[in-house]
Amino acid sequence: MKSDVEASSPSRCDAPAIECRDVCRSYGKLKVLNNLTLTVPQGHIYGLLGPSGCGKTTLLKCIVGTLKISRGRIAVLGRPPAFPGHGVPGRMVGYMPQDLALYSEFTIGDTFSFYGRIHGLSSKDTGARMDFLIDFLDLPQKCSLVRNLSGGQRRRVSLGAALLQNPRLLILDEPTVGVDPVLRAKIWQHLVEIVKDGRVSVVITTHYIEEARQAHVVGLMRNGRLLAEAPPDAVMKQHNAPTLETAFLQLCESWDQTGSQRCPSPQGRHTNSSQSSDSSRDESQPILDSGAASAPQGSKLTVDWKVRVRHVIPKWRNIAALMIKTMVRMKRMPGFLCFQFLLPVIQISLMCLCIGGDPRGITVAVVNNETGGQLLSRSLLSFLDNSSVEQVQLSHSEAFAGIHDGRYWGIVGFGKNFSSYLMKRVMQRQVSQEVVDGGSVHVWLDLTNRQIAIMLQKKLQEAFEAFVQHELGTMSYLVSLPVKFEEPVYGSRNMDFTTFVTPGAILSITFYLAVGLTALSFVLERKEGLLDRCWVAGVSSLETMLAHLFSQLFVISVQIALMLLLIFLVFKVPNEGSLLLVITLIVLQGVMGISFGLVISAAIDDEQSANQAALGIFYPNLIISGIIWPVECIPYPLRYLSLVLPQTYASEALRCIMYRGWGLSRMMVWRGFAVTLGWNTFFLILATVILKLRT
Ligand SMILES: Nc1ncnc2c1ncn2[C@@H]1O[C@H](COP(=O)(O)OP(=O)(O)OP(=O)(O)O)[C@@H](O)[C@H]1O
Numbered sequence: 001m002k003s004d005v006e007a008s009s010p011s012r013c014d015a016p017a018i019e020c021r022d023v024c025r026s027y028g029k030l031k032v033l034n035n036l037t038l039t040v041p042q043g044h045i046y047g048l049l050g051p052s053g054c055g056k057t058t059l060l061k062c063i064v065g066t067l068k069i070s071r072g073r074i075a076v077l078g079r080p081p082a083f084p085g086h087g088v089p090g091r092m093v094g095y096m097p098q099d100l101a102l103y104s105e106f107t108i109g110d111t112f113s114f115y116g117r118i119h120g121l122s123s124k125d126t127g128a129r130m131d132f133l134i135d136f137l138d139l140p141q142k143c144s145l146v147r148n149l150s151g152g153q154r155r156r157v158s159l160g161a162a163l164l165q166n167p168r169l170l171i172l173d174e175p176t177v178g179v180d181p182v183l184r185a186k187i188w189q190h191l192v193e194i195v196k197d198g199r200v201s202v203v204i205t206t207h208y209i210e211e212a213r214q215a216h217v218v219g220l221m222r223n224g225r226l227l228a229e230a231p232p233d234a235v236m237k238q239h240n241a242p243t244l245e246t247a248f249l250q251l252c253e254s255w256d257q258t259g260s261q262r263c264p265s266p267q268g269r270h271t272n273s274s275q276s277s278d279s280s281r282d283e284s285q286p287i288l289d290s291g292a293a294s295a296p297q298g299s300k301l302t303v304d305w306k307v308r309v310r311h312v313i314p315k316w317r318n319i320a321a322l323m324i325k326t327m328v329r330m331k332r333m334p335g336f337l338c339f340q341f342l343l344p345v346i347q348i349s350l351m352c353l354c355i356g357g358d359p360r361g362i363t364v365a366v367v368n369n370e371t372g373g374q375l376l377s378r379s380l381l382s383f384l385d386n387s388s389v390e391q392v393q394l395s396h397s398e399a400f401a402g403i404h405d406g407r408y409w410g411i412v413g414f415g416k417n418f419s420s421y422l423m424k425r426v427m428q429r430q431v432s433q434e435v436v437d438g439g440s441v442h443v444w445l446d447l448t449n450r451q452i453a454i455m456l457q458k459k460l461q462e463a464f465e466a467f468v469q470h471e472l473g474t475m476s477y478l479v480s481l482p483v484k485f486e487e488p489v490y491g492s493r494n495m496d497f498t499t500f501v502t503p504g505a506i507l508s509i510t511f512y513l514a515v516g517l518t519a520l521s522f523v524l525e526r527k528e529g530l531l532d533r534c535w536v537a538g539v540s541s542l543e544t545m546l547a548h549l550f551s552q553l554f555v556i557s558v559q560i561a562l563m564l565l566l567i568f569l570v571f572k573v574p575n576e577g578s579l580l581l582v583i584t585l586i587v588l589q590g591v592m593g594i595s596f597g598l599v600i601s602a603a604i605d606d607e608q609s610a611n612q613a614a615l616g617i618f619y620p621n622l623i624i625s626g627i628i629w630p631v632e633c634i635p636y637p638l639r640y641l642s643l644v645l646p647q648t649y650a651s652e653a654l655r656c657i658m659y660r661g662w663g664l665s666r667m668m669v670w671r672g673f674a675v676t677l678g679w680n681t682f683f684l685i686l687a688t689v690i691l692k693l694r695t
Contacts, residue, residue, distance in 0.1 A: 363408050603690050
């Protein structure tokens with residue numbers, strides 16, 4: 001069989017392009033690849049055929065390194081995928097995944113430029129390749145948006161992106177689906193052309209079995225095993241079949257009848273001939289040693305520490321390419337960008353406008369039984385704040401009927417001798433109970449709304465103090481409480497509840513917007529195969545995270561600038577402390593939101609669950625972080641939980657900076673920064689661990 005392969009191959013080369021030995025891979029309990037052994041000779045087109053669900057895509061993902069195998073060994077272009085310093089993943093491999101994995105907001109030109117940047121092509125080279133590919137793949141103009149292309153056109157753009165850098169190995173997962181027969185023939189012709197000099201190898205999966213006759217070798221897969229691996233003619237000859245499809249059907253039937261033991265598969269041959277003592281080694285652990293699959297016998301692949309360091313250090317080129325990608329996408333979605341910038345402004349405005357202010361237009365029934373001219377009751381009522389309290393003069397019975405019907409929040413009542421009795425109370429040393437009662441303002445309140453009731457009590461008290469000051473002048477001390485509130489040490493007398501809530505609300509808004517955007521963008525990119533495609537192109541997970549962090553920092557900065565301008569200039573929230581500290585703490589909370597978004601996207605695969613996770617923690621965190629109500633009201637042991645949450649100490653620190661003017665030397669301030677940094681580190685480590693466990 002091997003001689004058949006060599007006879008039909010365009011050139012000979014000793015080291016195979018891909019060598020898989022006894023490869024196993026499972027998804028949970030589902031065993032998808034089952035001791036699969038496969039060899040792709042250098043300079044050949046290898047057609048990987050098999051029914052839907054037999055494991056072709058899984059195998060290709062293992063070959064390019066986006067999935068780790070659980071057992072066996074893989075060598076691609078001489079080394080295991082992801083071997084430090086190896087070009088796979090990277091420029092040496094062109095990968096077209098089954099999902100189109102294209103940014104729909106990109107134009108065709110943007111798509112090629114993006115991958116050109118990642119592969120380090122000059123703009124001239126990218127331009128030349130782009131022109132060739134657009135012409136060759138019969139694509140529309142390069143300014144056409146991917147989202148406006150037909151399914152077949154998108155598939156061709158995806159193929160073009162895989163061909164862009166002239167890779168040494170092409171891995172194409174069903175590139176001809178949805179492509180018309182003329183173009184399909186052209187693609188195959190091109191593949192035959194590029195492997196001619198023996199430098200480039202191609203692995204292609206297709207559902208059109210007959211088109212695979214143009215491949216130099218076909219591998220027929222079923223149930224995670226390779227049933228046959230030979231040139232198409234040899235397979236047909238062996239099964240005396242007129243077509244490849246018939247041969248494949250016969251092979252499947254014979255497999256079903258005889259079982260795997262006696263099936264004439266090359267796999268058995270490989271397994272027997274090459275079985276080594278370490279063939280069942282777990283590749284997910286010692287990935288460096290596993291490169292021995294292609295190394296000369298007895299030798300081990302070693303890596304220079306410089307190469308190892310270079311492999312780990314993020315490349316600025318890739319980060320820049322990803323950041324440009326984000327900017328281009330933002331530019332193409334101006335509505336979404338405005339929404340991103342304006343949403344926090346809208347949220348904080350609504351909060352400042354609607355939470356913490358005094359209730360207005362509260363109707364109160366006034367029952368005034370006094371008659372005559374110079375009445376003290378009228379004078380007192382004139383000091384009641386009209387903007388907050390609306391007075392309705394009623395009789396006793398009407399007032400009580402109204403409050404019982406819920407039309408009034410309270411009743412203010414004066415007896416018919418109120419003025420004279422009040423003066424007696426003030427002037428005489430001893431008075432009767434009748435005078436005390438008659439000289440008092442009687443108030444009945446509906447206490448079902450605590451905020452309104454508190455406001456009414458406060459407004460009545462203020463009105464009384466102003467009235468006493470007006471009527472008694474220097475003698476007003478006679479009816480005042482002997483308690484004097486001096487100038488506040490911190491804050492001002494007119495600070496309202498809004499002032500308390502604002503710092504925590506800013507942190508919370510910044511944190512949750514960053515969580516949502518990060519989780520959603522990563523989950524969507526992974527679901528659409530975009531992350532995998534970038535990874536195969538040579539972008540590391542760290543580079544992806546850093547690029548996202550830098551792009552998000554830009555968005556967060558604009559959001560913070562707009563929010564701070566609004567609260568300081570429009571809502572006049574005071575800031576006694578360092579603006580730099582205020583901004584730094586908010587930015588760090590935004591970065592923490594990004595880190596938490598990474599945790600969600602690492603752990604969750606679909607956007608709906610990611611959204612639910614983000615929303616699910618939103619309210620509990622808001623409530624027990626002391627953002628809308630003081631932590632001091634939280635009962636133990638819930639208080640302990642509250643104190644370790646990411647925003648409890650941070651909100652307190654921001655309030656201390658803004659309202660007390662404190663700096664980092666104060667424990668309540670540096671504690672907020674320390675907790676934020678601690679959570680940041682924890683989330684980043686957790687995201688990395690989850691990603692590692694799930695790969
Ligand atoms: N992420 C995953 N989690 C769980 N099971 C999976 C996952 N991906 C694939 N599978 C399962 O693994 C099996 C092989 O899938 P794979 O995509 O490799 O098949 P395929 O041969 O490429 O199929 P097709 O030709 O239809 O693309 C299928 O049963 C599939 O349901």
